[in-house]
Amino acid sequence: MRELADLTEELVAIPSHEDETAAGDAIEAWLRDETDARIERDDAGNVLAYKGATDDPDADTLALVGHHDVVPPADRQTTGEGNAGDYVVERREGRIYGRGAADMKGAVAACLLAFREAEPPAGRELAVASFVGEEVGGTGARHAIEEGFAPDYAVVAEGSTEYSKPGVTDIAVAHKGRRASTLVASGVAAHASEPEAGENAIYRASDAIDEVRGLAAPSATVFGERVTGSLAVTMVHGGETWNVIPERCEVTIDERTVPGDRADLARAAEAVDGVDWEIDQDLPPMACGDDTFADAALAAASEVHDELGLDAPEHVVKPHATDAGWLAEAGTDCVVCGASEPGEAHTESESVAVDVLERCYRIYETLGERAF
Structure with a gap:
C-alpha cells in the first residue's frame, strides 16, 4: 500500500521534537483533504476528528489514538548539526528509517488511513486523535481529556509487534x-x-x-x-x-x-x-476493563493475521507506559496495538516495517467497522 508508506515518510520528515506544530498542521490538512470528518485542533495542538453517529445520543465512540511528537533525534537523523535541520528519512529493504518512524508516526499514518476507509456500524462514532507531548508526560492527552475528550473505547497505536512471538502484532490489554x-x-x-x-x-x-x-x-x-x-x-x-x-x-x-x-x-x-x-x-498504568472489547480487538487482529498467513496474535502485557494510561484513568477502555517492535523506539537506527504498518492499518480498519 504505497499511500501508507508515502504518508509515513511525509510525517517522519517533519521535525517535531521541540515544536509539534508543523506535524500537526500536516495531519490536520490531510484529514481536511481526504475526509469529511468533524475536525478539531485544540489549544495544546492535538488533532482530533470524528465521523459517524452524529444524531445518536446513545452512540459509543471508538478512537484510534497516536502522537506526533518525538524524542530528540540523533545527529545522523537530521540534515543539520545538533538536532537542527530536517529529519532524514530513508526507505530500504521494506523498512522506513527515521526519527519517529516506529514511535510513532508510522502508526499515526495507519490510523489516519483506517479512519478514512472504515465505515463504523450503526450506533458507533469513530474518532482519530494525534496528541502532542506524549514523550514529556502525556501533556497533550491530559489536555484533551480535561477539555472533554472521552471515547468509550480506544486503540492506542503504540508498539505491540513481536511481543508474544516473531512476526505477529499482538493486542496489549495492560501496561505498566x-x-x-x-x-x-x-x-x-x-x-x-x-x-x-x-x-x-x-x-x-x-x-x-x-x-x-x-x-x-x-x-x-x-x-x-x-x-x-x-x-x-x-x-x-x-x-x-x-x-x-x-x-x-x-x-x-x-x-x-x-x-x-x-x-x-x-x-x-x-x-x-x-x-x-x-x-x-x-x-499511570493501564488495564482494559471490558472483556468484550479486548476480545473484539484480538478477533480483528487474528482475522488479519489469518488472511496474511501469519501466526495468531495474543493478548499481552506491555512493559512501557503510554497515553492509554491517561485515557484509562479517565474511564476509557483501551488496548494497545501498533507496528513498533521492541528495541526500535528512540534509537539512532529507528525504523518500522512497511508490511507491519499495512497489517496494523488492516487491524484498525477491521475493528473500526465492527460492532462489539
Missing part, C-alpha cells in the same frame, strides 16, 4: 506505569572533624534506602496474566565538600507500577526521621 519519586533526607551541617555536632543526611538517606529495599514490588493480574512492577533506587546525591557533614541528600527512585497497586514508598519516608517523600512524575 512509571512513578518517579525522590526521598529527601535533611540533616544538620557540621565540620567533619566533629560529626557528632551535626546530623548526617546521607546516613538518614541510607536508612531510608534500606526501607525501600524491603518493600515488595507492586503486582496485579490482568486477563489471567501476572503483571509485576519493579522498584529501584537509581541515583543518590548528597554532600557538598569532603570536610562538611551533609545537611541534605536526595534519593531518586524508579518504580514501574501496575494496575491497582503501588509500592508503599510513604512508609519508607515515615520510618526514618528527617526524610520526606516527593512524587516527581506518575504515568
